[in-house]
Amino acid sequence: MKKLGIAILVIAVLGAGAVIALQKATHKLDDLLPDPEVCTASVDGHSAELDPEQAENAALITGVAVKRGLPARAATIALATAMQESKLYNLTSGDRDSLGLFQQRPSQGWGTERQILDPVHATNAFYDALVRIDGYETMVITEAAQKVQRSGYPEAYAAHEPDARVLASALTGWSPHAFACRLDDPSAGAGKPRVLRKDVTGLFGALVGAVSQRGRQVTITVPSGRSQDVHGWAMTSYVAAQAQRLGVRALEYDGRRWTTGKDGGWVADDTAGPDRIVVTLS
Structure with a gap:
C-alpha cells in the first residue's frame, strides 16, 4: 500500500512537471508566432474586432454615410446589415442571385452584378433605400434593416447591433482615436501618394481640404468648422482601416499618432494638429 502511494505521488509530480513544461513551451511558441493582424474599435467598454478586409469594408460603409451627411445611426444600421448578410466580405455569390456586402440581388433592381460588387455602389444603394424610410433614425435595428x-430572418440583425454601434461611433469620428489596427509593416514601396489622394478625395469629397506631398509623406487638410474634429477622425480612421491596402506606415492627427507594427494603438503626439492629417507611406 505504501509503495502504491509513493508511485501515485511520483506520477503526480511528473504530471505537474509535464504540465509546467508544456506551458513554458506554449509561451515560447506564442512569442515566436507573429501577432494576428486585427482592427479594433473600442467605445464605452465595448470592443469590436475585425480582420483587415472586414475593416476596409466597414470603413467604406461608414465613410459613405459621412460624405452623405447621414447620422451615425444610419451607419450602424448599414454595418449591422452587412455583418449579418456577408460578415463584411464582398461576396461574389449567395442565396439565389445575391451578391456583395449586402447580398443585393440584380433581379430585385439593386443594379447589375458588376455594380453590386462595387462596394461604393452597393453602399449608396443601401442608403438610398434607407433614407426613404420615414423615421428610420429612431427605429430598432431589425425594423429598419x-x-x-x-x-427571411429579420431578427438576426439585432445580434450585430452592439458591434455595429461601436464601429459606427469610432469610424464616423464621434469617438476620437477609438479605432486602430495592429498590422504588419507594409512592404517597402507599397504606398502610392496619388492612390491615397484619389481614394480619400473620391470617398469624402468636399470634406477634404488641400492635399500635399513631401517625399513619402502626404498631408490632408481638414477644413475648419464645427465638425472639424469629427470629420478629421472619420477620415483618419478610414485611412487606418485601409492602411494595408494603401501601404500606410504611420498616421498623425489631433494630438495622436498611430503606426503599423506590434502594438497598433494611438499614442500621444503634441506635434499633430487638428487641421491636418499626416500620412506616412512605406
Whole structure:
C-alpha cells in the first residue's frame, strides 16, 4: 500500500512537471508566432474586432454615410446589415442571385452584378433605400434593416447591433482615436501618394481640404468648422482601416499618432494638429 502511494505521488509530480513544461513551451511558441493582424474599435467598454478586409469594408460603409451627411445611426444600421448578410466580405455569390456586402440581388433592381460588387455602389444603394424610410433614425435595428432588405430572418440583425454601434461611433469620428489596427509593416514601396489622394478625395469629397506631398509623406487638410474634429477622425480612421491596402506606415492627427507594427494603438503626439492629417507611406 505504501509503495502504491509513493508511485501515485511520483506520477503526480511528473504530471505537474509535464504540465509546467508544456506551458513554458506554449509561451515560447506564442512569442515566436507573429501577432494576428486585427482592427479594433473600442467605445464605452465595448470592443469590436475585425480582420483587415472586414475593416476596409466597414470603413467604406461608414465613410459613405459621412460624405452623405447621414447620422451615425444610419451607419450602424448599414454595418449591422452587412455583418449579418456577408460578415463584411464582398461576396461574389449567395442565396439565389445575391451578391456583395449586402447580398443585393440584380433581379430585385439593386443594379447589375458588376455594380453590386462595387462596394461604393452597393453602399449608396443601401442608403438610398434607407433614407426613404420615414423615421428610420429612431427605429430598432431589425425594423429598419428589414424594411430595406426584406430578409427571411429579420431578427438576426439585432445580434450585430452592439458591434455595429461601436464601429459606427469610432469610424464616423464621434469617438476620437477609438479605432486602430495592429498590422504588419507594409512592404517597402507599397504606398502610392496619388492612390491615397484619389481614394480619400473620391470617398469624402468636399470634406477634404488641400492635399500635399513631401517625399513619402502626404498631408490632408481638414477644413475648419464645427465638425472639424469629427470629420478629421472619420477620415483618419478610414485611412487606418485601409492602411494595408494603401501601404500606410504611420498616421498623425489631433494630438495622436498611430503606426503599423506590434502594438497598433494611438499614442500621444503634441506635434499633430487638428487641421491636418499626416500620412506616412512605406
